[in-house]
Amino acid sequence: MRIYNTLTRKIEKFIPLNPPKVGMYTCGQTVYDFTHIGHGRKYTNDDILRRVLANAGYDVIHVQNVTDVGHLVSDADEGEDKLEKGAKKYGKTVWEVADFYTNHFYNSLDKLNILRPTIICKATDHISEQIALIKKLIEKGFAYDTPEAIYFDISKFKGYGKLFGQNLNEKQTARIDVQKGEHKKHPLDFVLWFKRVGRFADHAMHWKSSWGDGFPGWHIECSAMSMKYLGETIDIHTGGEDHISVHHPNEIAQSEAATGKPFVRFWVHHTFLMVDGRKMSKSLNNFYRVEDVEGKGFEPLSLRYLYLTTHYRKQLNFTWESLNAAQEGLNNLRKLCCKVSDTLQGKRSVLSAEKLTKIQVYSQRFKTAIENDLQMPEALAIAWEVAKSNIPSPDKRDLIADFDQVLGFDLFNHRKGYTLKGVTFSELPNDVKKLVDARETARKDQDWKLSDQLRDKILASGYKIEDSSNGPKLQKI
Numbered sequence: 001m002r003i004y005n006t007l008t009r010k011i012e013k014f015i016p017l018n019p020p021k022v023g024m025y026t027c028g029q030t031v032y033d034f035t036h037i038g039h040g041r042k043y044t045n046d047d048i049l050r051r052v053l054a055n056a057g058y059d060v061i062h063v064q065n066v067t068d069v070g071h072l073v074s075d076a077d078e079g080e081d082k083l084e085k086g087a088k089k090y091g092k093t094v095w096e097v098a099d100f101y102t103n104h105f106y107n108s109l110d111k112l113n114i115l116r117p118t119i120i121c122k123a124t125d126h127i128s129e130q131i132a133l134i135k136k137l138i139e140k141g142f143a144y145d146t147p148e149a150i151y152f153d154i155s156k157f158k159g160y161g162k163l164f165g166q167n168l169n170e171k172q173t174a175r176i177d178v179q180k181g182e183h184k185k186h187p188l189d190f191v192l193w194f195k196r197v198g199r200f201a202d203h204a205m206h207w208k209s210s211w212g213d214g215f216p217g218w219h220i221e222c223s224a225m226s227m228k229y230l231g232e233t234i235d236i237h238t239g240g241e242d243h244i245s246v247h248h249p250n251e252i253a254q255s256e257a258a259t260g261k262p263f264v265r266f267w268v269h270h271t272f273l274m275v276d277g278r279k280m281s282k283s284l285n286n287f288y289r290v291e292d293v294e295g296k297g298f299e300p301l302s303l304r305y306l307y308l309t310t311h312y313r314k315q316l317n318f319t320w321e322s323l324n325a326a327q328e329g330l331n332n333l334r335k336l337c338c339k340v341s342d343t344l345q346g347k348r349s350v351l352s353a354e355k356l357t358k359i360q361v362y363s364q365r366f367k368t369a370i371e372n373d374l375q376m377p378e379a380l381a382i383a384w385e386v387a388k389s390n391i392p393s394p395d396k397r398d399l400i401a402d403f404d405q406v407l408g409f410d411l412f413n414h415r416k417g418y419t420l421k422g423v424t425f426s427e428l429p430n431d432v433k434k435l436v437d438a439r440e441t442a443r444k445d446q447d448w449k450l451s452d453q454l455r456d457k458i459l460a461s462g463y464k465i466e467d468s469s470n471g472p473k474l475q476k477i
C-alpha cells in the first residue's frame, strides 16, 4: 500500500507501526452549522482510505473528534467562538447547537454510506485530558501564562514549519494585537487555554483549571484525544487541505513537545470541492447540503459516485450536470449488477483457465489501483469493465461485491449471502462470519432452536441479525 504523505511530499510505502492494527485519526467537524457537500467529499475520501486499509487486511481503529468548544472563527484564534456564533445565529444554547449539528453531520455522512468511526470523541468530554496536556507543556517550558490565556511558545519548538515547508520567518502572520490585550511573545504562538476574561468574560462553556475558569483552545483537543485513543505516535492523521498551515502544525508542536516522539507518521490531506468552478462560500450562495441534492431528486449516493470520479488530491468541480451524470453512472452500474443477480443460478460452472485468469487479473488490477494512493477513478473504471465483461455471473457478482466493499455504493447490499450495515465484510470478525454461516445452515435444516442460540451468540458479539426475503441482515450495534 502506497500513500501520499504531506510531511515528506512523496508517495510512500505504508506499513503500520503495530500491524495488523492501524491507528487513524481524522479531524472532525466544528458543530456550529450545517454539513455541506464539501464536507461530504472530504469524509468520503477518509472512508475510502479506511475501507482500502481494511481491504488490505488491516484492523483499522478510526478515531474522529467532534469540536464543540474552543474553535474561533479564524483558525488562528481570532474572532468569536464558532459555537457561540452558531447559538446567536439560530437562537439556541451552545449545547443545543452542538447536539443539533453533530446529529446533522453524522446523518449526512450516513446517507453517503460513510462508516461511522470506531471512536467518536467530543472535545467537551475530554477537558481533563486537555488540561493535563497543557500542564505538561508548561512544566516542560513550552507554554506560558498571560492575563488572557495560556499560550504555546513557538520559539521553543524546533521544526514548526515541517508540514507546510517553510521556516517561521517566511510564514505570513497576523500581528500581535496589543490593543485587544494580547500578551503573546510571537505572532504564531497559539492559545492552549482561554481565560474567561475580557472578550470571553461571558463565554457560555467554561471549566475550572489551575489557571482560572476558562476553556481549551481548538488545537489542543486533537492532540489530547488522538494520543489518548491511539498512543503517542499514530499511523495516519487526515484532514482538509486548509489544516496544513495552522491547525496541523499546531497539533504537531503540542504533541511532540509533550512526548519528544514523532506525532504522526503519515499526514493525508484532502483537496476541497469547488462548486460551479468557484470555492464554496456563504457570500456566493453556493453551499449545498445533502438535503439539497435529495430535494432535486438525486440519491445521496450519486454524490459518493461523483466524489470517486476524481482523485482525492485533485480539484473536483461540482455542477448539477456533473451530479446528473454521476446519478446516471450509478443507475447504469446498478442495472448491470441487477442483471447479474437475476441470472444467478446459485450453481457455479467450472471456470475455464482463461476465465479464471481474467478474474484474477481484474482483481489484481483493482487492488493495485486502490493501493496506489487511492486511485479511485481507475478502480471505478475497472468495476465497469468487470460489469460489462463475459465472465460467468456468480463470479462476476462475487468480484463486484468485493470491489463494492471499498467503493461503498451498496450495489447488491449483499455479500456472501448476507447484507451488512455499519461494517464492511473485511472488518467483520471471522468468528462472527462463522456464526452467521452456522446459523444459515441451521435454518436450512429447520433447526430453529440452534438458529436462535446462534442468533444470541451473534448478538453477544455485538451484531444484530434479522432475516429478510434477501437473506439475513447483519447490523453492527
Ligand SMILES: [Zn+2]
Pocket (backbone or CB within 6 Å): 026, 027, 028, 222, 247, 251
Ligand atoms: Zn484536528
